[in-house]
Amino acid sequence: MMELEALLLPFRFAFMQNAFLISMMVAVPTALLSCFLVLKGWALMGDAVSHAVLPGIVLAYILGIPLIIGAFAAGMTCALATGYLSSNSRVKEDTVMGVVFSGMFGLGIVLYVSVETNAHLDHILFGNMLGVEPHELWTAGIISALVAGVLVLKWRDWLLHSFDPAQAQASGLWVNALHYGLLTALSLTIVATLSAVGLILAIGLLIAPGAIAFLLVRQFRTMLWVAVILNMGAMLLGTYLSFFLDSAPAPTIILILTALFIVAFARRQVLTRRASRLRVRHG
Template identity: 75%
Template structure:
């Protein structure tokens, strides 16, 4: 029985998959807390889709794909901010137009070139094909983003709850705003090889949403989000080996299950509290 349970760890590709899962779990979970509080779920979705043309252009230019992905993510974030501030259209509408347009450009560019890179690996990730370079990239980005979020979490929390109060308090609101967008773009780049563009949004939203339903203090919310994301990442990778499925969708399904359980638990506690008040 022990040999069977430890069997996946004997393969180098599974070892790399576990490593990158553990690396990206922390920054995505921490960032998801701020995105949930700030209502930026669609922003994460927009940037995750919008990096595709940057990846293709970087491949054509012969430069690291991470450079193109990060550049495209920042173009999407900055253009969304500019259009929403200088038009009557609401931000969520602008984000929908921008990310769908950039994603369409990326698909057209991809189909117009010859490449050995499979589109499915870009869209849905290729965790079982992770190499040393991918581990270094994900590890460095994850460490930088996690440290920045933990050091500045109080300022970012105030900015997420009340930007006006943050500005009155003397915080540099513009720096916090674009700093958060920069970290969002970097985190999506870090998760590129693990979950791909489409499934990355699950890692950037679900852990924070689960923690938001579970606890009431923001510090505890970050801790729960990291624990939930780590459990889903490692558990999904491990489970996918035995059920012969792709790791990334398995991880997202586990996070979805956690969210449903947290939702049901919160509803049960709310009904119990209302019943006690009536009695």
């Protein structure tokens, strides 16, 4: 009985209950979006947008407007600027993204140190899952439900756009709307994860679940729900273990996702070698 009470101890505290709740909220949209980012090769775009929202947060604080508005505006500015520069220059898109997001991140740091704020930079960069406030739960819940709902309803359109934009356009799909819609979903999802894992670790939630599912399954439909299950399991387990390890939940979650990726990669290597041996024997 004493051991069971010790294992259930994290669920007795309100701050841990809020941490588990926001974990379940943001796990779904980040996992779904990660599948499209992995398939489309937009891993660096997720990194760029997650870093670029910092100046928007600081400017929103200075202007006295909700931080979510500044973060979303900065994220969309980064995404649109990247698209414009890559389309109107000889520089490749990944190079442009590196320049834009590092520049905006640097601007955010300069603005932060030049203005006196009550906001802790560590909480912005790494999240503050154990200090989530009710309004942050509402924000994360509404954004997560909106993004997840749109992705589930339109996943076939985005799948075709990710594989073959030309075929998507020939099929009558509005390619520009799909492109900027995915960027909008990315920016909104990063805003939803701000209070949970912060800017720097958000990229882990936006890439790792899709990458793990990609190694485990072959069908995209299956990849979506496998990524959601793995991401939610990792987030809940990481939050739970952090209580006993006396560590921050966000880095613990990322470490679990990294371990799952290594296991999935090793499994795929073993299956590939086994298949190669069978081909040689029957060849």
